[in-house]
Amino acid sequence: MIPFGLSESQFVSRYRRELDRVSSAAIETFRSLLGRAVNGEVKNAQVEVFLDEDGGAPTVWIYYCGQNNKVDQTDQSLFPGRSLALQLPLSGLSEFDERYFVSLEDDEVEFPGHFLAGNTIKGWLAECWWKAGGWTYSFPTTLAVHDGWGDGNVIQLTEAAR
Secondary structure (H helix, E strand, O other), rough: EEEOOOOOHHHHHHHHHHHHHHHHHHHHHHHHHHOOOEOOOOOEEEEEOOOOOOOOOOEEEEEEEOOOOOOOOOOEEEOOOOEEEOEEEOOOOEEEEEOOOOOOOOOOOOOOHHHHHHHHHHHHHHHHHOOOOOOHOOOOOEEHHHHHHOOOOOEEEOOOOO
């Protein structure tokens, strides 16, 4: 457990260090994904990070989109409408004290843990994606943090434009 009391810069540094420990495995996960055949009807993809409200391990999903999205839980191919939880090794990250992520009431100052974690993991994921060769993925792919955590900016993961 990472105790409460870190400054914002210390929090970011520690959070990034936790992520860096699993970079190799994340890059391999992305390489495997990038090597899979994708249905030609896919027009773009969106990678989305879901932060745990209490500071637990984040999850990352990729959504494949096209003109005719379908829902099919038995089809394991990458088709328009497919959503896929990326099996990134984030569950083993050290837990941070939940006070880094609690919204306080009244005039108390809250620690911007979700903002800092959102930006940090977004930058780290983009680096891992690019190191895995994702810049040349055949269709536009973006990365964002769900619920607007972090700065709210979307990162273009591929050279392919919309």
